[in-house]
Amino acid sequence: MELECVKKMLEKGIERAAVVDGLPWKFIEHLCMNGLQIDLMEPGHVVCSMKITPRLLNSNNSFHGGAAALLVDMVGAAVIPSPMTSGVSVEINVSYFDAAYLHEEIEIDARLLRFGKAVAVVSVEFRKKKSGKIFAQGRHTKYLAVASKL
Amino acid sequence: MELECVKKMLEKGIERAAVVDGLPWKFIEHLCMNGLQIDLMEPGHVVCSMKITPRLLNSNNSFHGGAAALLVDMVGAAVIPSPMTSGVSVEINVSYFDAAYLHEEIEIDARLLRFGKAVAVVSVEFRKKKSGKIFAQGRHTKYLAVASKL
Amino acid sequence: MELECVKKMLEKGIERAAVVDGLPWKFIEHLCMNGLQIDLMEPGHVVCSMKITPRLLNSNNSFHGGAAALLVDMVGAAVIPSPMTSGVSVEINVSYFDAAYLHEEIEIDARLLRFGKAVAVVSVEFRKKKSGKIFAQGRHTKYLAVASKL
Amino acid sequence: MELECVKKMLEKGIERAAVVDGLPWKFIEHLCMNGLQIDLMEPGHVVCSMKITPRLLNSNNSFHGGAAALLVDMVGAAVIPSPMTSGVSVEINVSYFDAAYLHEEIEIDARLLRFGKAVAVVSVEFRKKKSGKIFAQGRHTKYLAVASKL
Numbered sequence: 001m002e003l004e005c006v007k008k009m010l011e012k013g014i015e016r017a018a019v020v021d022g023l024p025w026k027f028i029e030h031l032c033m034n035g036l037q038i039d040l041m042e043p044g045h046v047v048c049s050m051k052i053t054p055r056l057l058n059s060n061n062s063f064h065g066g067a068a069a070l071l072v073d074m075v076g077a078a079v080i081p082s083p084m085t086s087g088v089s090v091e092i093n094v095s096y097f098d099a100a101y102l103h104e105e106i107e108i109d110a111r112l113l114r115f116g117k118a119v120a121v122v123s124v125e126f127r128k129k130k131s132g133k134i135f136a137q138g139r140h141t142k143y144l145a146v147a148s149k150l
Numbered sequence: 151m152e153l154e155c156v157k158k159m160l161e162k163g164i165e166r167a168a169v170v171d172g173l174p175w176k177f178i179e180h181l182c183m184n185g186l187q188i189d190l191m192e193p194g195h196v197v198c199s200m201k202i203t204p205r206l207l208n209s210n211n212s213f214h215g216g217a218a219a220l221l222v223d224m225v226g227a228a229v230i231p232s233p234m235t236s237g238v239s240v241e242i243n244v245s246y247f248d249a250a251y252l253h254e255e256i257e258i259d260a261r262l263l264r265f266g267k268a269v270a271v272v273s274v275e276f277r278k279k280k281s282g283k284i285f286a287q288g289r290h291t292k293y294l295a296v297a298s299k300l
Numbered sequence: 301m302e303l304e305c306v307k308k309m310l311e312k313g314i315e316r317a318a319v320v321d322g323l324p325w326k327f328i329e330h331l332c333m334n335g336l337q338i339d340l341m342e343p344g345h346v347v348c349s350m351k352i353t354p355r356l357l358n359s360n361n362s363f364h365g366g367a368a369a370l371l372v373d374m375v376g377a378a379v380i381p382s383p384m385t386s387g388v389s390v391e392i393n394v395s396y397f398d399a400a401y402l403h404e405e406i407e408i409d410a411r412l413l414r415f416g417k418a419v420a421v422v423s424v425e426f427r428k429k430k431s432g433k434i435f436a437q438g439r440h441t442k443y444l445a446v447a448s449k450l
Numbered sequence: 451m452e453l454e455c456v457k458k459m460l461e462k463g464i465e466r467a468a469v470v471d472g473l474p475w476k477f478i479e480h481l482c483m484n485g486l487q488i489d490l491m492e493p494g495h496v497v498c499s500m501k502i503t504p505r506l507l508n509s510n511n512s513f514h515g516g517a518a519a520l521l522v523d524m525v526g527a528a529v530i531p532s533p534m535t536s537g538v539s540v541e542i543n544v545s546y547f548d549a550a551y552l553h554e555e556i557e558i559d560a561r562l563l564r565f566g567k568a569v570a571v572v573s574v575e576f577r578k579k580k581s582g583k584i585f586a587q588g589r590h591t592k593y594l595a596v597a598s599k600l
Binding site: 329332333360374382396 | 506
């Protein structure tokens with residue numbers, strides 16, 4: 001999105017500020033997980049699925065790369081066994097290979113690669129449900145102690 | 151966030167589905183850019199600022215890592231000179247060094263590192279406005295032709 | 301490695317400059333691939349194995365993270381079907397989960413995630429041969445046209 | 451580099467195994483740091499420079515992306531204040547924007563972004579000395595305690 005679009009969006013944003021201000025706390029998590037289903041759950045492995053909603057589209061009318069990053073964060077964290085504290089993110093990365101479109105069904109497959117004393121690492125794969133084709137892959141690294149000890 | 155929280159959130163999500171369904175298209179962009187101001191704009195360099203709103207908090211009540219990733223995507227793209235097409239994301243990464251909290255003022259500083267024929271790369275830095283301290287840094291790589299040619 | 305070690309190494313380097321200067325071109329590739337065996341080769345999938353040699357150790361006497369990055373680059377590229385040109389690297393990343401030691405046998409498993417018109421993406425996994433345990437994972441993104449078009 | 455080249459290199463590697471086997475321990479560090487000079491050194495900031503040698507070229511006869519990753523690892527670590535232990539790498543990433551060629555003089559600029567109790571993060575920028583143009587940028591995250599506690 002170029003700067004012109006950013007400016008237009010910011011202007012629209014002002015109109016929509018009243019809507020946004022009325023939304024509950026932590027709404028960004030609700031927005032990106034709305035419609036998410038847990039299909040499989042075993043130690044170190046979670047598979048979720050969802051249909052891409054109009055809320056999660058980008059300016060090209062395809063699934064927003066930032067929404068995918070949010071899901072790498074959240075579904076990635078869901079696969080980490082619960083310690084005393086939920087830990088803090090150290091690094092998140094995502095590579096995008098293909099676009100996914102409105103109403104398309106996707107699968108989000110998170111695998112725990114490492115669960116150590118201090119650090120956990122998760123790989124998160126995005127697939128198109130129909131073809132099984134991977135369209136994005138990310139990794140999420142968390143430090144498992146409390147944020148103040150980072 | 152552990153799996154228990156994911157499940158609770160999904161259950162809450164069902165209650166909130168009506169709210170989410172009523173929201174306009176591409177709302178995820180509006181949500182994360184709500185309150186964003188452009189402070190500086192010169193070729194290859196954009197600085198924005200915002201106050202962290204309750205909507206952008208995570209389960210630890212600090213600024214959501216996924217929201218930061220969304221902003222790396224969007225503010226990062228804003229610094230790329232507008233070609234015929236806005237291009238598609240190839241890779242996004244973010245490292246997190248510190249937490250930022252509700253109502254804290256932050257600056258998002260995006261610099262164009264590369265603008266070639268095919269690929270653009272942007273560095274995006276998050277700073278606390280009061281102290282100038284960097285609390286996250288990311289990079290966004292875009293392929294500048296249309297998605298179908300990726 | 302701290303600065304003191306860097307300085308000591310640079311001083312040693314001066315003594316060793318004669319050795320380095322006598323080595324053939326592109327020696328860094330030979331050094332990191334010395335002893336590498338191809339165990340499996342099918343479209344979009346290559347598995348190699350090697351024993352960790354003293355040459356590839358870091359200052360902690362474990363397998364050098366930089367050597368792993370080099371192998372993500374090279375074994376990752378080997379899995380990309382040969383176009384007219386070999387392409388140029390756009391991004392390489394590696395996460396490290398565990399140390400590997402001298403004489404330990406490791407497997408390097410490279411899978412093609414995307415092979416498009418413009419971009420190829422490969423995932424590269426490092427495993428300990430004895431236990432099958434993953435100790436590092438990386439990704440390598442290449443732009444498939446010539447460097448001058450980047 | 452395609453598979454054919456890998457195979458050819460492995461065959462050549464067998465011829466060259468005697469050379470490699472005669473090299474000292476940790477030679478990969480010496481190889482990539484040969485000719486490296488420290489130009490500036492202040493808390494949290496190190497700038498080095500070097501001329502690209504024939505040893506560090508890739509199959510396209512330009513500076514090897516894997517060599518850059520090695521330098522992100524090593525020069526990045528040099529900027530971290532020396533604790534009791536040198537720590538272990540958690541993640542390394544590099545984006546490449548341009549090629550650098552034989553005998554070209556380059557600068558490697560490492561800045562400490564975070565030095566916490568548990569984690570340090572460094573940004574490493576590669577510039578062409580003549581033009582000041584950035585041609586690669588990376589990040590290196592280290593966990594500061596001993597590897598066994600990772």
